[in-house]
Amino acid sequence: MQDKPRLHGANFPSARDEMPSNQQDSPPAYRLAYTDQDFLLREELRGLRFHLELQKPEMVLKEHGIESTIVIFGSARFLSPSDANNALKSAEADGDPAKIRAAKREQRNSHYYQQAQKLGDLITSHSANCEENERLYVVTGGGPGIMEAANRGAAEANGKSIGLNIVLPHEQAPNPYISPEFCFRFHYFGIRKMHFMLRAKAVIVCPGGFGTFDELFEALTLIQTGKSKRVPIILIGHEFWRQAINLEFLRDEGVISPDDVNMISIVDTAEQAWQHIVDFYQLSPGQCIRC
Template identity: 40%
Template sequence: MTEEENVRRAGPLTYRGSAIPATTTDQRLLDRRGPTDWVHTDPWRVLRIQSEFVEGFGLLSELPSAVSVFGSARIRPDSEYYRLGEQVGARLAEAGYATITGGGPGMMEAANKGAQQAGGLSVGLGIELPFEQSLNPYVDMGVTFRYFFVRKTMFVKYSQAFVVLPGGFGTLDELFEAITLVQTKKVTRFPVVLVGTEFWGGLRDWVESSLLKHNLISPQDMDLLYMTDDPDEVISVIQRSHRHLEDTFERDRPGPSS
């Protein structure tokens, strides 16, 4: 076992060696226990959850306009997708956006690296996992969360758009949660951009041929999935959406009282 594998970070806590708990904080929250065990644990967890929200809000509350970038931790630095992630991060920085990722390796590292090297602000929101995944070295501001749902709130609250690079189950979870929040108007409509037409094309086709075909979504819901291979087009989509929102706000803002 390497030194990195022998460490686990859980929020502000660090465990090493035999002190590493057998389960993560999320597992202990969600696992079924005896009929009365919750009395001694769950109410007190509310305070820990509250503290994570406070830490996240405190770190991110003064961020400039930001975009959350999702993608696989398993992509290698010599991959064409990694280079694509770097380009996306760099374009976001050049356009004046901070880049928020999960703070891990792979596509997250690529986006953070591109943003940092282009002079932008690079943010990482890590998560406690059974295997150690430290924040990558290109994160300028970072925090490691214990609870997935707190971390997800930060991604949504402090972003003006989601950019989704190639990824696995975790990326799909973040993608569909974002789309659901937009579809149900739980968040102000903002763009969700899939980067990689070859990678994501089959998913979009399935959504159209299965969900739309059986009337499980509305035709306009297809517009929630914008797809491109061009990092410059990613920025164009985000900026067009923001201009539209600003124009709508100005149009609907009440005028001075007569």
């Protein structure tokens, strides 16, 4: 029986409709290009893969109405307070002084895990009363440590959050607190960092290592050069950051402008970081950020 003519819809079959089920059984030259993995992974198609990594998260987030995010960076190595306490007990039982010192350091740094977790809660709880396109979503690199803590805080506030994971030589699985529909995986660091900043209304940075510094200075450079709108860049932990970076020295050496030292704010708690965002956007109680 002939199908009833339709007034809507495309005249041509979609690429999905015409994809053969036995594609991989065909000789390489005969395979449809967009389904041929060997072809897509060729060196000459790197630019296309860049585009795909840009487009996939962009399309998904747009489809879900996500327009504004708060990015939280920090060390993947920091433990939760409970894990840090257990590690210290284990080290003390072992009796190795070096392990005990390291475990005490981990216990001290677990404070930052708590702050990131609280941030995830504060941001997500604030957004619970906002219209969909005015909500703020937590974004992290999707891994353990500070990233896990921020995603965890959002999940415990009954909200959704985003994780931008990266393929590394040593396996890094996404933390279990990311909303599954917003758990993305990247091959290219550059495209991943672009996604961090595309929707960022603020960048909050806990102590971390090379990766954290890379992400922090990427954000600073984009804002300093005018490639990005100015958004709050907030560092948590005076003790750490005053020793880790010295913008005043860079200013005095003439390698940055005098006003560049004002691009960052340093606080000690999640509440102070959130208040800085509230003040920057001049939000009254219960008011949401207008995109």
